[in-house]
Amino acid sequence: MTLLVVVPDRNNDKLMMKLQQLLPQYNVVLWREGIDCSEVTFVLAWNAPSYLWPQLPKLLAISSYGAGVDSLLKQSLPDVPIARIVDPQLADNMSDYVLHAIGYFKLRFSQYQQHKTAAIWKPRRAKTGTHVGILGLGNLGQAVAKKLSSVGFSVSGWSRSEKNIEGVCCYAGAETLHKMVSDVDYLVCLLPLTPQTRGILNQTLFQKMPIGSVIVNVARGEHLNETDLLAALDDGQLSGAALDVFTTEPLPTEHLFWQQPNILLTPHISAVTNIDSACGQIADNYLRIKLGKTLCNQIDQSLGY
Ligand code: GLV
Numbered sequence: 001m002t003l004l005v006v007v008p009d010r011n012n013d014k015l016m017m018k019l020q021q022l023l024p025q026y027n028v029v030l031w032r033e034g035i036d037c038s039e040v041t042f043v044l045a046w047n048a049p050s051y052l053w054p055q056l057p058k059l060l061a062i063s064s065y066g067a068g069v070d071s072l073l074k075q076s077l078p079d080v081p082i083a084r085i086v087d088p089q090l091a092d093n094m095s096d097y098v099l100h101a102i103g104y105f106k107l108r109f110s111q112y113q114q115h116k117t118a119a120i121w122k123p124r125r126a127k128t129g130t131h132v133g134i135l136g137l138g139n140l141g142q143a144v145a146k147k148l149s150s151v152g153f154s155v156s157g158w159s160r161s162e163k164n165i166e167g168v169c170c171y172a173g174a175e176t177l178h179k180m181v182s183d184v185d186y187l188v189c190l191l192p193l194t195p196q197t198r199g200i201l202n203q204t205l206f207q208k209m210p211i212g213s214v215i216v217n218v219a220r221g222e223h224l225n226e227t228d229l230l231a232a233l234d235d236g237q238l239s240g241a242a243l244d245v246f247t248t249e250p251l252p253t254e255h256l257f258w259q260q261p262n263i264l265l266t267p268h269i270s271a272v273t274n275i276d277s278a279c280g281q282i283a284d285n286y287l288r289i290k291l292g293k294t295l296c297n298q299i300d301q302s303l304g305y
Helices: 013-022 050-055 088-106 109-117 139-150 174-181 203-208 226-234 275-290
Strands: 002-006 027-030 040-045 061-064 131-135 154-159 168-172 186-189 213-217 238-243 263-265
Touching (some): 002 013, 013 275, 088 109, 088 139, 088 186, 088 213, 088 238, 088 275, 174 203, 203 226, 226 238
Parallel strands (some): 002 027, 002 040, 131 186, 213 238, 238 263
16 A cells, blocks of 8 residues: 655655555555556556556556646546545745735735836825625635635625635626626636636637736646737736736746736745645545545546546
């Protein structure tokens, strides 16, 4: 019963130490090229190479080392259950990020940053709009909705299936999307990446939003049509965008987004898996599988999240 950790290109010392502490009598192994995987029953994965999967004859379950599973589901995986990380700490970090990203545009910090380069002193009141729309009302979307409404924003949310969340005006289903975005000042994307949501932030949607509104994408780069965003910023349909995720990461140095003054750009840091809080649920899932139980936070592979 080996737990294989496949999180390439980063220092995994702390992650390994923590998992070994939590599972002292079990075999927790860090993946490297050429390693024998014949006894692996459980894989913890983030950006695992696709050639790994056929080498695991005894695999019983996979855990994503993040909230998202889209990069796993792109690969041809063995037919085993998959879990993802659901962590209140992650939800808190995400809520903080979104609140600050909205504040950046609401308080016009983006303009003052540009004024600073030319020593322009031009005070203006904060923007008055307080209506935020959230695409995706899963664990993270709901946490963000609660945080924003607790500090006085009026929040609407949109999801595939009906939701009922106190203080949030909830819309469900594709046919309500344009209505939901029609009067938002800020639109936050927290959707899972699926064939239905890929490219959802596009020109058609932007044109349904009020002139001068702002988008915040903290989900996946592939939700956004990048060319449509640049056009919408150019013609003033949108006044700004906070982007933490990109189709290609790291964002290539020649990408036009780097030069856009009205784009707040961060390197995929809005909610980074916290080793201390995540390892407990990974170890717990490993033990559950060992005992023949179902995984906690197991995804529905037919839905893609
Ligand atoms: C990060 O993007 C995650 O899915 O946890």
